[in-house]
Structures are given as C-alpha cells and as structure tokens.
Amino acid sequence: MIMKATKLLVALLLGSALTLGAFAAANAPTPPPAGKKAGCCVKAAADNNKACGHACCVEAAKANKNCEKCGGTNVAAAPAK
Ligand SMILES: [Zn+2]
Numbered sequence: 206m207i208m209k210a211t212k213l214l215v216a217l218l219l220g221s222a223l224t225l226g227a228f229a230a231a232n233a234p235t236p237p238p239a240g241k242k243a244g245c246c247v248k249a250a251a252d253n254n255k256a257c258g259h260a261c262c263v264e265a266a267k268a269n270k271n272c273e274k275c276g277g278t279n280v281a282a283a284p285a286k
C-alpha cells in the first residue's frame with residue numbers, strides 16, 4: 206500500500222516535471238507575443254465589452270496600443286496599413 210502510494214507520487218512528480226519541461230521548451234524559442242492586451246483590459250473587455258478604466262490604459266488605447274504598464278505588449282513596428 207505504501208509502496209503503491211510512493212510510486213504514484215513519483216509518477217506524479219515525474220509527470221509534472223515533464224509537463225514543466227515541455228512548457229519551458231515550448232515557450233523558450235518563441236518571443237513574447239506582440240500585441241497582447243493587458244490583463245486588466247482583457248478583463249474589462251470580457252465584462253460587457255467595457256473599456257479599461259485605468260488612466261494608463263486609456264492613454265495607451267488613445268495611441269492604439271496595449272498598455273505596457275499593465276502587462277500588455279505592442280508589436281515593435283506596426284506595419285502601415
Ligand atoms: Zn487596463
């Protein structure tokens with residue numbers, strides 16, 4: 206019984222280690238996603254499509270950007286349309 210539990214624990218630990226490893230491997234080569242909205246803005250948009258109330262986010266939105274202060278990212282050089 207105890208051996209079984211230990212085996213299970215080891216399997217779980219190995220499994221999570223593998224998952225973490227795969228996660229890191231999948232994330233390492235890719236650059237941070239460009240044009241990612243800040244978390245607060247995503248939340249606001251999910252809530253009745255409201256605009257985020259943060260002053261910094263409002264300023265960023267005016268410039269057609271995602272708020273970098275709140276964790277958003279912008280495409281380095283936006284291609285001209
Ligand atoms: Zn925001």
Ligand SMILES: [Zn+2]
Nearest residue numbers: 261262272275
């Ligand atoms: Zn902000």
